Amino acid sequence: MLVDSHAHLDFPEFDPDREAVIARARAVGMVAILNVGADLESSRASVALAEQYDFIYAAVGVHPHDARTLTPSGLEELRALARHPKVVAVGEIGLDYYRDLSPRPVQRQAFADQLALAAELGLPVVIHSRDALDDTLAILRGWTGNGVLHSYSGGPERLEEVLAMGFSVGISGPVTFPNAHRLRTVAATVPLDRLLIETDCPYLTPEPYRGRRNEPAYVWYVAGAVARARGMPAEEVARVAAENAARLFRLPIRTTDERR
Numbered sequence: 092m093l094v095d096s097h098a099h100l101d102f103p104e105f106d107p108d109r110e111a112v113i114a115r116a117r118a119v120g121m122v123a124i125l126n127v128g129a130d131l132e133s134s135r136a137s138v139a140l141a142e143q144y145d146f147i148y149a150a151v152g153v154h155p156h157d158a159r160t161l162t163p164s165g166l167e168e169l170r171a172l173a174r175h176p177k178v179v180a181v182g183e184i185g186l187d188y189y190r191d192l193s194p195r196p197v198q199r200q201a202f203a204d205q206l207a208l209a210a211e212l213g214l215p216v217v218i219h220s221r222d223a224l225d226d227t228l229a230i231l232r233g234w235t236g237n238g239v240l241h242s243y244s245g246g247p248e249r250l251e252e253v254l255a256m257g258f259s260v261g262i263s264g265p266v267t268f269p270n271a272h273r274l275r276t277v278a279a280t281v282p283l284d285r286l287l288i289e290t291d292c293p294y295l296t297p298e299p300y301r302g303r304r305n306e307p308a309y310v311w312y313v314a315g316a317v318a319r320a321r322g323m324p325a326e327e328v329a330r331v332a333a334e335n336a337a338r339l340f341r342l343p344i345r346t347t348d349e350r351r
């Protein structure tokens with residue numbers, strides 16, 4: 092059993108062969124894919140994909156890169172989209188001080204506005220934070236919901252803080268890279284019930300396909316690297332991470348977890 096908790100199958104990289112990519116995901120045991128919006132257009136496209144495929148779910152939100160595009164009417168459209176039964180989260184939202192494609196005060200405002208929307212709708216959030224963990228956690232401290240720090244890059248030293256706030260940690264393809272020692276330490280130490288695995292496809296392609304386009308089926312390589320770091324079977328990592336995703340995003344998939 093396998094869940095890809097962060098994919099962008101609506102992106103143009105998949106236009107030539109989207110059907111085949113989705114079929115390969117099913118073929119390797121994928122029971123759910125969370126397709127995550129990055130702006131209004133991809134949020135709409137995520138909902139459309141979720142309508143088309145039973146095992147695809149959607150998150151809607153505006154990425155910090157595009158924070159400058161989030162207008163009051165855009166926020167209204169997100170609110171309307173988020174009421175769709177297959178929308179299970181608000182995301183991806185957050186702060187990116189690495190590329191700074193929107194001014195930082197604008198990023199912080201868009202993040203806060205979308206956190207408020209998630210709280211209003213009772214949805215968890217998918218958070219993108221790059222070179223901005225201090226401000227990300229400062230903003231989250233004033234917020235009461237739940238969610239995941241996707242493609243977590245804060246290092247082992249910030250993990251305790253993130254966990255104390257109740258958030259889950261998303262591990263993606265870079266955990267397979269030979270020099271990713273710090274990320275493997277994170278993968279080995281995050282409590283099993285807070286671990287999610289993801290591709291962030293078409294980006295962050297794991298070894299042995301690094302440098303090529305990523306796709307949901309490759310989340311197995313992420314599970315494999317996490318499993319080696321923890322000294323446990325990859326199937327077990329995949330199963331537990333799937334159960335965690337199902338619990339966090341309230342996915343109506345059958346898992347062996349009786350507590351749900």
Ligand code: NI
Pocket residue numbers: 097099127183291
């Ligand atoms: Ni993403």
